[in-house]
Protein backbone atom coordinates (compact mmCIF):
# COMPACT_ATOMS: atom_id res chain seq x y z
CA UNK A 351 0.00 0.00 0.00
CA UNK A 352 1.33 3.44 -0.98
CA UNK A 353 0.71 6.39 1.34
CA UNK A 354 0.34 9.86 -0.09
CA UNK A 355 1.58 12.48 2.35
CA UNK A 356 -0.44 15.54 1.48
CA UNK A 357 -1.62 18.88 2.76
CA UNK A 358 -5.21 18.55 4.05
CA UNK A 359 -8.29 19.45 2.00
CA UNK A 360 -8.89 23.19 1.62
CA UNK A 361 -11.36 25.39 -0.25
CA UNK A 362 -13.38 22.33 -1.29
CA UNK A 363 -10.37 20.69 -2.95
CA UNK A 364 -8.65 17.34 -2.31
CA UNK A 365 -5.76 19.41 -0.90
CA UNK A 366 -4.76 23.03 -0.44
CA UNK A 367 -1.87 22.17 -2.77
CA UNK A 368 -2.59 21.48 -6.46
CA UNK A 369 0.62 19.43 -6.58
CA UNK A 370 -0.80 17.11 -3.90
CA UNK A 371 -4.02 16.85 -5.91
CA UNK A 372 -1.91 16.03 -8.98
CA UNK A 373 -0.20 13.21 -7.07
CA UNK A 374 -3.61 11.86 -6.01
CA UNK A 375 -4.69 11.80 -9.67
CA UNK A 376 -1.52 10.00 -10.71
CA UNK A 377 -2.02 7.41 -7.98
CA UNK A 378 -5.63 6.90 -8.96
CA UNK A 379 -4.76 6.60 -12.67
CA UNK A 380 -1.94 4.17 -11.86
CA UNK A 381 -4.38 1.67 -10.36
CA UNK A 382 -2.15 1.22 -7.28
CA UNK A 383 -3.67 0.81 -3.81
CA UNK A 384 -3.04 3.99 -1.87
CA UNK A 385 -4.27 6.02 1.05
CA UNK A 386 -3.81 9.59 2.15
CA UNK A 387 -2.09 10.86 5.28
CA UNK A 388 -2.50 14.56 5.96
CA UNK A 389 0.25 16.74 7.36
CA UNK A 390 0.89 20.45 7.53
CA UNK A 391 4.61 20.17 8.13
CA UNK A 392 6.89 19.31 5.18
CA UNK A 393 10.13 20.10 7.03
CA UNK A 394 11.21 16.45 7.44
CA UNK A 395 10.31 15.55 3.86
CA UNK A 396 12.66 15.17 0.90
CA UNK A 397 12.97 18.68 -0.61
CA UNK A 398 10.91 20.00 2.37
CA UNK A 399 7.82 20.11 0.19
CA UNK A 400 4.67 18.08 -0.41
CA UNK A 401 3.46 15.88 -2.04
CA UNK A 402 5.53 12.88 -0.95
CA UNK A 403 4.68 9.20 -1.20
CA UNK A 404 5.76 6.49 1.19
CA UNK A 405 6.22 3.09 -0.43
CA UNK A 406 7.90 0.24 1.41
CA UNK A 407 9.59 2.65 3.82
CA UNK A 408 10.97 4.70 0.96
CA UNK A 409 10.00 8.40 0.78
CA UNK A 410 9.63 9.83 -2.70
CA UNK A 411 9.23 13.59 -2.96
CA UNK A 412 8.24 15.78 -5.91
CA UNK A 413 5.27 14.99 -8.11
CA UNK A 414 7.45 14.38 -11.18
CA UNK A 415 9.47 11.80 -9.25
CA UNK A 416 6.24 10.27 -7.97
CA UNK A 417 5.18 9.94 -11.58
CA UNK A 418 8.50 8.29 -12.50
CA UNK A 419 8.15 5.90 -9.54
CA UNK A 420 4.63 4.88 -10.58
CA UNK A 421 5.82 4.41 -14.17
CA UNK A 422 8.61 2.19 -12.90
CA UNK A 423 5.85 0.06 -11.39
CA UNK A 424 4.04 -0.24 -14.69
CA UNK A 425 1.79 2.84 -14.86
CA UNK A 426 1.38 4.05 -18.45
CA UNK A 427 -0.26 7.46 -18.08
CA UNK A 428 0.20 8.39 -21.72
CA UNK A 429 -0.53 5.00 -23.29
CA UNK A 430 -1.64 5.37 -26.88
CA UNK A 431 -0.37 8.92 -27.33
CA UNK A 432 1.83 9.65 -30.35
CA UNK A 433 5.35 10.96 -29.77
CA UNK A 434 4.05 14.32 -31.02
CA UNK A 435 1.28 14.34 -28.39
CA UNK A 436 3.71 13.27 -25.68
CA UNK A 437 5.92 16.25 -26.45
CA UNK A 438 2.93 18.60 -26.35
CA UNK A 439 1.84 16.97 -23.08
CA UNK A 440 5.23 17.80 -21.57
CA UNK A 441 4.82 21.45 -22.52
CA UNK A 442 1.28 21.62 -21.09
CA UNK A 443 2.48 20.15 -17.80
CA UNK A 444 5.25 22.71 -17.59
CA UNK A 445 2.85 25.54 -18.48
CA UNK A 446 0.49 24.51 -15.68
CA UNK A 447 3.12 23.86 -13.03
CA UNK A 448 5.68 26.55 -13.79
CA UNK A 449 3.35 29.33 -14.87
CA UNK A 450 -0.31 28.98 -13.87
CA UNK A 451 0.72 27.70 -10.43
CA UNK A 452 2.55 30.94 -9.59
CA UNK A 453 -0.55 32.98 -10.41
CA UNK A 454 -2.43 30.88 -7.85
CA UNK A 455 0.30 31.62 -5.31
CA UNK A 456 -0.01 35.35 -5.99
CA UNK A 457 -3.82 35.24 -5.89
CA UNK A 458 -3.75 33.48 -2.51
CA UNK A 459 -0.76 35.00 -0.77
CA UNK A 460 -0.50 38.39 -2.49
CA UNK A 461 -4.11 39.56 -2.56
CA UNK A 462 -4.92 41.51 0.63
CA UNK A 463 -8.65 40.64 0.45
CA UNK A 464 -8.05 36.91 0.04
CA UNK A 465 -5.02 36.52 2.28
CA UNK A 466 -6.87 36.61 5.68
CA UNK A 467 -9.01 33.61 4.62
CA UNK A 468 -5.96 31.76 3.28
CA UNK A 469 -4.07 32.47 6.52
CA UNK A 470 -6.90 31.17 8.69
CA UNK A 471 -7.12 27.99 6.58
CA UNK A 472 -3.45 27.16 6.03
CA UNK A 473 -2.36 28.06 9.57
CA UNK A 474 -5.47 26.90 11.42
CA UNK A 475 -3.53 24.53 13.66
CA UNK A 476 -1.10 27.20 14.84
CA UNK A 477 -2.23 28.81 18.14
CA UNK A 478 -4.08 32.01 17.43
CA UNK A 479 -1.79 34.23 19.49
CA UNK A 480 1.21 33.39 17.29
CA UNK A 481 -0.57 32.60 14.00
CA UNK A 482 -0.39 36.14 12.59
CA UNK A 483 3.37 36.45 13.17
CA UNK A 484 4.23 33.01 11.77
CA UNK A 485 1.97 33.44 8.75
CA UNK A 486 3.26 36.95 8.07
CA UNK A 487 6.89 35.74 8.07
CA UNK A 488 6.15 32.93 5.60
CA UNK A 489 4.05 35.23 3.44
CA UNK A 490 6.89 37.76 3.25
CA UNK A 491 9.40 35.07 2.19
CA UNK A 492 7.03 33.66 -0.41
CA UNK A 493 6.17 37.02 -1.92
CA UNK A 494 9.82 38.03 -2.14
CA UNK A 495 10.37 34.70 -3.96
CA UNK A 496 7.66 35.79 -6.40
CA UNK A 497 9.55 39.06 -7.00
CA UNK A 498 12.66 37.02 -7.85
CA UNK A 499 10.61 34.69 -10.05
CA UNK A 500 9.24 37.81 -11.77
CA UNK A 501 5.45 37.45 -11.82
CA UNK A 502 5.24 39.31 -8.49
CA UNK A 503 6.24 42.49 -10.32
CA UNK A 504 3.11 42.62 -12.49
CA UNK A 505 -0.34 44.08 -11.81
CA UNK A 506 -3.28 41.65 -11.71
CA UNK A 507 -4.32 42.96 -15.17
CA UNK A 508 -0.85 42.33 -16.62
CA UNK A 509 -0.86 38.87 -15.09
CA UNK A 510 -4.22 38.04 -16.66
CA UNK A 511 -2.90 39.16 -20.05
CA UNK A 512 -0.04 36.66 -19.68
CA UNK A 513 -2.48 33.90 -18.73
CA UNK A 514 -4.90 34.42 -21.62
CA UNK A 515 -2.82 32.53 -24.23
CA UNK A 516 -2.35 29.63 -21.77
CA UNK A 517 -6.09 29.39 -21.14
CA UNK A 518 -6.75 29.64 -24.88
CA UNK A 519 -4.27 26.83 -25.54
CA UNK A 520 -6.03 24.61 -22.99
CA UNK A 521 -9.52 25.48 -24.32
CA UNK A 522 -8.39 24.77 -27.88
CA UNK A 523 -7.37 21.23 -26.97
CA UNK A 524 -10.68 20.72 -25.18
CA UNK A 525 -12.83 22.02 -28.01
CA UNK A 526 -13.59 18.52 -29.24
CA UNK A 527 -12.09 16.40 -26.48
CA UNK A 528 -13.24 15.48 -22.98
CA UNK A 529 -9.63 15.52 -21.80
CA UNK A 530 -6.51 17.22 -23.18
CA UNK A 531 -5.49 14.30 -25.38
CA UNK A 532 -8.77 12.59 -26.15
CA UNK A 533 -11.56 10.78 -24.38
CA UNK A 534 -9.52 9.49 -21.50
CA UNK A 535 -7.34 11.29 -18.96
CA UNK A 536 -3.55 11.25 -19.31
CA UNK A 537 -0.66 12.67 -17.29
CA UNK A 538 -1.28 16.20 -18.57
CA UNK A 539 -4.80 16.19 -17.10
CA UNK A 540 -3.36 15.28 -13.69
CA UNK A 541 -1.39 18.55 -13.78
CA UNK A 542 -3.57 20.96 -15.74
CA UNK A 543 -6.90 19.97 -14.11
CA UNK A 544 -5.79 20.62 -10.50
CA UNK A 545 -4.15 23.94 -11.44
CA UNK A 546 -7.38 25.18 -13.03
CA UNK A 547 -9.46 23.86 -10.11
CA UNK A 548 -7.19 25.58 -7.61
CA UNK A 549 -7.40 28.81 -9.63
CA UNK A 550 -11.16 29.02 -9.12
CA UNK A 551 -11.14 27.63 -5.59
CA UNK A 552 -9.16 30.47 -4.00
CA UNK A 553 -11.42 32.03 -1.35
CA UNK A 554 -12.47 35.18 -3.24
CA UNK A 555 -12.87 36.41 -6.80
CA UNK A 556 -9.72 37.18 -8.77
CA UNK A 557 -9.29 38.16 -12.41
CA UNK A 558 -8.13 34.60 -13.09
CA UNK A 559 -11.00 32.89 -11.29
CA UNK A 560 -13.58 35.11 -13.04
CA UNK A 561 -11.97 34.50 -16.43
CA UNK A 562 -12.10 30.71 -15.98
CA UNK A 563 -15.66 30.75 -14.61
CA UNK A 564 -16.84 32.57 -17.75
CA UNK A 565 -15.54 29.74 -19.94
CA UNK A 566 -17.94 26.79 -20.19
CA UNK A 567 -15.32 24.56 -21.80
CA UNK A 568 -12.84 25.06 -18.96
CA UNK A 569 -15.54 24.71 -16.30
CA UNK A 570 -16.81 21.45 -17.81
CA UNK A 571 -13.25 20.14 -17.92
CA UNK A 572 -12.57 21.10 -14.29
CA UNK A 573 -15.66 19.17 -13.18
CA UNK A 574 -14.67 16.11 -15.24
CA UNK A 575 -11.17 16.06 -13.74
CA UNK A 576 -12.44 16.68 -10.18
CA UNK A 577 -14.93 13.82 -10.59
CA UNK A 578 -12.04 11.45 -11.27
CA UNK A 579 -11.11 11.55 -7.57
CA UNK A 580 -14.61 10.57 -6.37
Ligand SMILES: N[C@@H](CCC(=O)N[C@@H](CS)C(=O)NCC(=O)O)C(=O)O
Pocket residue numbers: 366367368369392398399400401411412413414
Ligand atom coordinates in the same frame (compact mmCIF):
# COMPACT_ATOMS: atom_id res chain seq x y z
N1 LIG B 1 7.91 20.66 -7.86
C1 LIG B 1 7.17 20.21 -6.71
C2 LIG B 1 6.35 21.37 -6.17
C3 LIG B 1 5.64 21.06 -4.86
C4 LIG B 1 5.32 22.32 -4.09
O1 LIG B 1 5.64 23.45 -4.51
N2 LIG B 1 4.71 22.13 -2.92
C5 LIG B 1 4.40 23.25 -2.08
C6 LIG B 1 2.88 23.33 -1.83
S1 LIG B 1 1.99 23.70 -3.31
C7 LIG B 1 5.07 23.10 -0.73
O2 LIG B 1 5.08 22.03 -0.15
N3 LIG B 1 5.65 24.18 -0.20
C8 LIG B 1 6.24 24.18 1.11
C9 LIG B 1 7.42 25.06 1.18
O3 LIG B 1 7.89 25.53 0.12
O4 LIG B 1 7.88 25.33 2.30
C10 LIG B 1 6.28 19.04 -7.12
O5 LIG B 1 6.02 18.87 -8.32
O6 LIG B 1 5.92 18.24 -6.24
